[in-house]
């Protein structure tokens with residue numbers, strides 16, 4: 001029987017909302033990734049600090065207390081930071097082995113997803129990536145939590161798993 005795990009990192013809650021939706025839809029388990037040291041609560045400061053978010057730059061994360069070998073299917077959701085996947089998700093993919101698993105990936109963004117899918121592909125060379133979702137939220141100040149991707153688009157992506 002399939003065992004599915006949803007793994008996500010969310011700075012402002014958008015990826016978290018979708019991760020919880022997918023968890024319920026698939027009757028999956030869920031794992032939230034967290035940086036060892038919290039990022040600043042000042043949004044603009046974090047944006048400035050992470051202007052260089054290349055594939056090599058990551059952060060220490062809290063240890064993952066879950067047996068990943070129990071799961072054959074994985075859902076990965078992160079926010080987009082400066083055109084790439086978040087440093088927290090990067091560090092997780094560098095530290096933990098998801099090879100041979102079926103995986104679907106998503107990156108929540110405000111219109112500039114950049115090279116996020118390439119980042120996932122680079123860091124998951126031995127996994128079977130079955131679906132990629134551009135998870136679009138509003139870029140307008142005061143509306144950053146408004147989702148623009150439809151529920152049908154999310155449901156279709158989930159079916160790829």
Ligand SMILES: Cc1cc2nc3c(=O)[nH]c(=O)nc-3n(C[C@H](O)[C@H](O)[C@H](O)COP(=O)(O)O)c2cc1C
Pocket residue numbers: 009010011012013014015016043046047048050078079080081082083084108109110111112113114137144
């Ligand atoms: C440091 C930082 C960098 C960002 N860079 C981008 C970007 O390159 N492209 C984009 O579309 N949105 C960018 N955003 C906006 C977020 O990706 C977007 O609001 C996303 O939905 C947030 O997801 P979350 O609520 O799960 O953190 C950035 C936000 C932060 C904090």
